[in-house]
Amino acid sequence: MEVAWxxxxxxxxxxxxxxxxxxxxxxAEDERLEVKALEAELDRASDENKRLKEMxxxxxxxxxxxxxxxxxxxxxxxxxSSEGGSVSPAGTNKRKRDAGATILDSxxxxxxxxxxxxxxxxxxxxxxxxSSEDSGCKRVVEECSKPKISxxxxxxxxxxxxxxxxxxxxWRKYGQKVTRDNPCPRAYFRCSFAPAxxxxxxVQKSADDPSMLVATYEGEHNxxxxxxxxxALPAAPRQSGVAPLQTPATNKTVLDGMPxxxxxxxxxxxxxxxxxxxxxxxxxxxxxxxxxxxFKTALAAAISGRMFQP
DNA sequence: CGTCTTTGACCGGCGC
DNA sequence: GCGCCGGTCAAAGACG
Numbered sequence: 208m209e210v211a212w213x214x215x216x217x218x219x220x221x222x223x224x225x226x227x228x229x230x231x232x233x234x235a236e237d238e239r240l241e242v243k244a245l246e247a248e249l250d251r252a253s254d255e256n257k258r259l260k261e262m263x264x265x266x267x268x269x270x271x272x273x274x275x276x277x278x279x280x281x282x283x284x285x286x287x288s289s290e291g292g293s294v295s296p297a298g299t300n301k302r303k304r305d306a307g308a309t310i311l312d313s314x315x316x317x318x319x320x321x322x323x324x325x326x327x328x329x330x331x332x333x334x335x336x337x338s339s340e341d342s343g344c345k346r347v348v349e350e351c352s353k354p355k356i357s358x359x360x361x362x363x364x365x366x367x368x369x370x371x372x373x374x375x376x377x378w379r380k381y382g383q384k385v386t387r388d389n390p391c392p393r394a395y396f397r398c399s400f401a402p403a404x405x406x407x408x409x410v411q412k413s414a415d416d417p418s419m420l421v422a423t424y425e426g427e428h429n430x431x432x433x434x435x436x437x438x439a440l441p442a443a444p445r446q447s448g449v450a451p452l453q454t455p456a457t458n459k460t461v462l463d464g465m466p467x468x469x470x471x472x473x474x475x476x477x478x479x480x481x482x483x484x485x486x487x488x489x490x491x492x493x494x495x496x497x498x499x500x501x502f503k504t505a506l507a508a509a510i511s512g513r514m515f516q517p
Numbered sequence: 518c519g520t521c522t523t524t525g526a527c528c529g530g531c532g533c
Numbered sequence: 534g535c536g537c538c539g540g541t542c543a544a545a546g547a548c549g
Contacts, residue, residue: 380522382541395540399521409540 277512359422360413371396378408389414401430494505 225401361372370383370392379399386390391412398404406426 379520383523383539384539385537393539407540478545 357424359424361420361422362418363416363420370412370420372408372410372420374422376400376406376428386411391417398428401428404429 249354264453328515359372359374376398377400380394380396382395383392384395389411393409393411396408396410398406398408404426406424406428408425409423411421
């Protein structure tokens with residue numbers, strides 16, 4: 208992964224134009240006032256520029272750190288698969304699923320970086336995303352090697368012990384276990400909307416980040432989304448169906464790009480969409496956009512371009 | 518009263 | 534074969 212957008216020409220935010228605005232001393236008083244106003248504006252722009260550069264530096268540093276950690280994790284994963292000695296804190300990584308957990312955590316760290324980018328970017332940017340409101344719904348979907356298995360990462364309140372991931376479907380909890388590699392319990396859910404639906408869901412807090420819920424979907428829904436606008440939706444009092452953010456079994460990823468975004472826009476434009484649905488769709492679109500390098504480049508260009516506007 | 522959650526027991530796969 | 538561990542079952546209780 209490259210950070211080529213950081214080298215974008217429009218990201219050269221160095222403002223050294225103050226000296227070119229000096230006026231001859233024989234100007235009228237109103238012109239002096241105008242010059243002062245312009246200088247004040249320049250000062251504000253310079254401060255803004257300074258803050259933006261600090262944010263960029265922090266983001267690059269975070270990215271470098273996480274990339275190094277990712278490389279370490281990948282190397283240790285290879286080591287444990289080729290050698291008997293394991294240094295994993297989870298103990299003996301003898302089982303195949305442990306290797307998968309390592310990959311999962313790596314993806315988790317990349318998502319943490321993406322979330323940090325969203326948060327930092329919204330502090331000063333004129334582009335605001337509802338996902339920065341920290342409502343516990345920053346999500347990303349990672350495709351797994353196996354078909355019909357998908358993972359969903361949901362940021363939630365660390366103090367919230369409920370393992371509920373609102374994805375628009377109706378789930379029935381049928382078990383809970385404390386696994387060896389994670390002190391947080393893992394909850395097992397089955398789709399309760401259709402009795403014949405074989406989709407299962409496992410939800411567990413991340414061992415590294417208690418504020419991150421990891422939902423693993425297995426199987427494929429053989430019915431529509433219960434909370435889809437216009438669709439039949441039985442009352443689900445305990446688990447308020449919010450937005451059908453994705454169909455887990457289809458392994459559609461929000462990172463894929465425009466087709467999903469266009470679909471979300473169409474859903475957003477639907478007059479029958481509930482406020483919760485629209486909010487969640489906006490959140491998903493924001494996450495999707497922040498994972499798009501082209502969008503980042505355009506955003507950086509817009510920010511830098513705006514600063515030089517009169 | 519129907520549905521859902523909780524939780525201990527049970528089952529099967531895997532490694533030693 | 535035994536023990537560990539993840540996943541599932543099912544009875545009991547909670548809730549609206």
